[in-house]
Amino acid sequence: MKRRNSRQDAIRELVRGKSIRTQHSLVQELLALGFSCTQATVSRDIADMGLRKLPEGIYVLAEDLHLQRMLSEFVVSVLRAENLVVVKCQPGTASGVAAAVDDADLAHALGSVAGNDTVLVVVDDAERAASLQSLIDKLSSTR
Structure with a gap:
C-alpha cells in the first residue's frame, strides 16, 4: 500500500508540474523517478485519483478543475x-482567483492575498514557487 500511495503522490506532482497527455508518457515519467509500473497500473491510478483530461488533452487532478476554470478565464x-x-487578473476577479488557489490546497503555498486585479x-521557497508559477501558467493558458 505504501508503494501505491507514494506512486500516486508522484503522479500528483507530475500532473501538476508537467503537461502529461498520455498514460504512456506518465509511465515513462514514473520510471524515470524509480517507480516500476505498467500502463494498466497507471490506468487504475488515474481512475482512483479521479484525473480528468482537459479539452487540450492534458491530464488534470479533479481537485484542480475549479482552479483551472478560474485561471483560464481570469488570469x-x-x-x-x-x-x-x-x-495578474482581469479587474475585479482577483478575490475569486485567490479563493480558488486557496481551495486547491496546493502543496507549499502558504497563503494568498488578493487586491482588485x-x-x-506566498510559497515556502523559491524553487517551489517556480513550480507553482509553472502550474498556474499551464492551467491559465488552457483557454
Missing part, C-alpha cells in the same frame, strides 16, 4: 520574485 499573467508568485501567493 492575464503570472510572475515570480523569489518565493512570491504574482498573478492582483493575487500574491
